Amino acid sequence: MLAVPPAEAAARDLSKLRLLRRARSHQDRLGRKPITVAFLFPGQGAQFVGMARDLLEGDPGSTEFLSQTEDRLAMPLGRLMMDGPEAELQATENAQPAILFHSLALLRRLVANGIEPGAVAGHSMGEFAGLVAGEALDPLDALAAVRARGAAMSAAVLPASGMIAVLGLPDGTVEQVCAGSGGLVVVANYNAPGQVVISGSEAGLNAVSPQLQAAGAKRLVRLPVSGAFHSPLMAGAAQVFAAVWERMPLRPLRRPQVFNADAQVHQDPMEVRPLMVGQLTGPVRWTQSIQRLQQLGADTYIEVGPRRALTGLVKKILPGAVVHNIEDVPSMTAYLKTAHAG
Incomplete structure (x- = not known):
């Protein structure tokens, strides 16, 4: 067997993300091929110092992918992921x-x-990984897009x-309280039954917090984020990102x-492109998205990231679903053994 140079192997592996059974159309998957397995991709908040370390060790394809990524983004992504510092890694961009x-x-x-x-969904920024898995967006373009989005x-x-x-x-109770804030606070994430995230100005959050407690909220947890994401306060960011995003090649x-915006399936780039901009100012309908995947036939959900x-949210939304988490080499190895045994 001929040895394949690392760069060539990486290019071949990356191409597989764009060539996932191209012979079958989107309608084939929706109409004739049963959808049983859904991949789910996490969004911001999943980062930590030391991430991706074992994925890069001993895998020339992954290290070459990292090199290509760092060249495209002009940033030391590998150092930030593996060594931090944490404050720098936590920066949205x-x-x-x-x-x-x-x-x-x-x-x-x-x-x-x-x-x-068989199908995919991503939580907020995770939708870009979904576009790669769906062959609509090249991996390096996706990485450049989220870098610009974060900035x-x-x-x-x-x-x-x-x-x-x-x-x-x-x-509905949370929505009603937010509606009384005069637009200062909105629902940002419908994460699971009984778990909603609100977003807005400091004055608005301070005003609605006692109302939510009076309505029976068990806990209010301030999130360690820098701003009011998924709210109208991100309108400026959406405008800036749209100018970058419209130049990115996007295929069906x-x-x-x-998609988070309406918990519906979309294929046409003309529909998908504005959805990815609108997610900056609109809510993540995660509960509804998982329910939609179930309606499509999914009964196994794999978090990839x-x-x-x-994984925890899906268990709350669909208590009887089969849920797997693949976040590193050990969890992937364990899943592959199970999958190949079956």
């Missing part, structure tokens, strides 16, 4: 490409081992703004992706 790289490195290895999803979000942050997780209230999706936040 750094955290987003770090999380996406981690997810795509895992995706590359899953595809190389013959594991493909735009950081630049748009207002000093007195933030996000709060509201635990233990029905969605070749596998179903359920750092940490396991989405």
